[in-house]
Amino acid sequence: MERLKFDFNNMFSSSVGEEHGVKEDDLNQMSQAIADAHHHLLKVSVNDSSRIRLNLEWMRLPLQDKNAIKKIQTLGRQIANKYESVVSLGIGGSYLGLLAAQSALCPPYYNDFSLLRKKNPKIYFEGNNLDPDTLHALLKNLNPKKTFVIVISKSGETTETKAAFMVVEAWLKKGIGKNYGRQIVVITDPETGSLRKKVDEAQKKDILSFRSLPLLKGVGGRFSELNMGLLHMAITGVDIEEVLRGAHDMGKICSNADFTRNPAYMYAVLHTILYRKHGKPIAIMMPFSETLKATAEWYVQLLAESLGKKFSRKVSVLADGSEVWERDPANIVNLGRTPIPARGTNDLHSIQQNNIEGENNKVTTFIRVERFRNDLKLPGKSDILSGKKFSELIKLAQEATEWALVRQERPNCTIIMPAVTSYYWGALLFFFEITTAFEGELLNINAFDQPGVEGYKNYMYYKLGKQGLAPSVSEEIKNNPLVKNPKYII
């Protein structure tokens, strides 16, 4: 069977020159670090306590319980058959994966045409911003009686999602009356958080109200699409089994200890070398496919939150052999490549100028789609474009972009995707998750936490008067106000 492939020809000095490309010797020098990273990742992933404590449970998502999936599919079908619209509330990992799935696996213009959607509900995403304009417009125009709401928040505390849900809940209650909770599904932590509390209270009164799909323990937000995104897939008619099968098969390929035969490891190794030895901190993710644009945005979060870290990792082994990872305060590293989403061919007319002639500090990843779902043949005979197909042109444009980058000694690589199907999309997601985890190992940082996002949250909580903030946090904010000199505002 065809599979996703990784073409890394243009990462080497033989393609892009000594200064900007990887040499075979660079790989040899890393062989011990690669073997250590493989064994460490394997060790923590087979230890149940480590895997859950360290947020590595996502590795097992492709093999989820089949009965649980059937239940999600049944619920999804019930919602799809009954409602015109679904509003999905969530942010970060509770949003980007769903958007990526919808863009890749549902027909383009899904919301606009009922026939394309096969009469499934329209899907609207909210709770991913505090800009009041979009939610306001949406609620003004939706009919609460025909709208189902999914609220996704692992912590149940995230301000953006919580605020949107408060407004949406009041809107539903007003439009429907006391049984409004039957039009809500909550996806949240099985034990903690204010959303969980709300679910438990509502369920005591009415078992059909605030139905809940639990998030698995040990699956962090950005690694959780194959868990929290399943209901959304079921509603939109995406083949969940195929997504999981693709992920599973990719997981098998990427478990090979030999990195020369493991595309996820190879991707991480080459990027690490170019980042650390050749000064390439910028990662351009450029699918040549409109439908994969949101997948590039999903990858931005995966890379930025997983690998953008201030401190190195300190590993301690407990008496039962499981591990605890902490930040090593003695070792400030400030690591992490900066991801930039782009898409071909659209952005060949914007960011590409900088990729070609700007600072040579970037590595571009292309995603090349071999077969599109549909094609268009250009009419006539007199134009050079006549008789050509769009699919030929987009592939030629991708090849041309590779060539142009190579000519300017700009390293790049290509993920070759046979087609944008549920199977290959599941494989693509899992490929990126494994390679990110492996890159975290090579950099010796914790790829599964995101302490950096706490700063803005704490500041907001402090200003909003939240109880229970750690005194050190309150003190820091109180003693270090933002200073605005009017002289510098003109």
Ligand code: PA5
């Ligand atoms: O990857 C992560 O863990 C984060 O990006 C979260 O997904 C994001 O902050 C949303 O969190 P929550 O699902 O708790 O609302």
